[in-house]
Amino acid sequence: MIEQEFRRMDEAVRACERCELHRKRTQAVFGMGNPFSELMVIGEGPGEEEDRQGLPFVGKSGQLLDRILAAGGFSRNENVYIANIVKCRPPDNREPSPEERSACFPYLEEQIRMIRPSIIILLGSTALKGLLDPDGKITRVRGKWQMWNDIWVMPTYHPSALLRNPELKKDTWEDIKEVVRKYRELVDPKHLAERPI
Numbered sequence: 001m002i003e004q005e006f007r008r009m010d011e012a013v014r015a016c017e018r019c020e021l022h023r024k025r026t027q028a029v030f031g032m033g034n035p036f037s038e039l040m041v042i043g044e045g046p047g048e049e050e051d052r053q054g055l056p057f058v059g060k061s062g063q064l065l066d067r068i069l070a071a072g073g074f075s076r077n078e079n080v081y082i083a084n085i086v087k088c089r090p091p092d093n094r095e096p097s098p099e100e101r102s103a104c105f106p107y108l109e110e111q112i113r114m115i116r117p118s119i120i121i122l123l124g125s126t127a128l129k130g131l132l133d134p135d136g137k138i139t140r141v142r143g144k145w146q147m148w149n150d151i152w153v154m155p156t157y158h159p160s161a162l163l164r165n166p167e168l169k170k171d172t173w174e175d176i177k178e179v180v181r182k183y184r185e186l187v188d189p190k191h192l193a194e195r196p197i
Contacts, residue, residue: 002035002114009110013087019103021088021096027054028088031111033081038187039074039179040117041065042108043158044126045086045096056082061159065123068159072176073193083111085130101130112151118186120151121179124158143175145182152186154179 010030016022029046032055049059057065057076066076074080086096086104096104108130112120122128128136131153132146138155146153156175157168180193 005114006030006035009107009114013107016087016104016107019088019100021086021090021100024091025088026051029054029056029084030087030107031081031083032056033076034078035081035115037079037081037115038118039080039121039183040112040115040119041069041076041080041082041121041123042127042131043082043084043123044130045084046089047093048089051089056084057159060163064159064162068172068176071173071193071195072180073191081111081115081117083108085127095126096130098129098134101126105130112149117151119179119182120148120153121175122153122155124161127158128155143171143178145178152182154182 013028013030016028022028029050043057046056047059047061050056050062056062069075069080076082085108086100087107090096090100120131122131125136125138128138128141132148132155138157141155142157144155146155154175157172162168162172180191184191
């Protein structure tokens with residue numbers, strides 16, 4: 001049932017023309033992972049490689065994200081679902097406008113409704129602005145639990161920020177440790193992380 005709903009919505013996203021981003025996309029990027037996951041990761045939007053492949057987080061940022069998740073004992077194929085605030089690549093990888101975020105938000109909202117995660121990780125400022133607070137600053141709220149529609153939300157840095165500034169990796173690891181603790185509390189008390197928590 002949920003797989004059929006996801007296929008239907010994926011088709012709608014691929015045909016979407018709600019904002020100007022559709023004009024220059026190669027393809028829309030719906031999301032990927034286990035739709036029955038208790039953990040959802042939300043990023044900004046597709047980059048060049050994601051636009052080409054039609055999958056989220058497959059470039060350098062995606063490879064780093066996979067390593068970060070693995071350190072916490074998570075995998076996009078097993079216990080994580082990954083999506084973005086916008087489904088089409090903004091030109092030159094610019095930040096999506098409020099109008100673009102708003103046009104795309106119903107798709108993300110529906111994804112969250114279908115997945116019903118216990119925990120959401122928000123990656124970066126755009127994800128924070130798109131889901132929680134249009135004026136939010138990631139440097140102020142990262143590492144602090146938020147609530148959205150009765151779902152625990154952990155804002156942290158986007159992997160691309162870590163590639164630009166490796167100093168941020170320490171903070172991000174602290175945030176992931178918090179996610180692991182909350183996952184053990186809400187989902188699986190025996191969840192094992194790859195690195196000690």
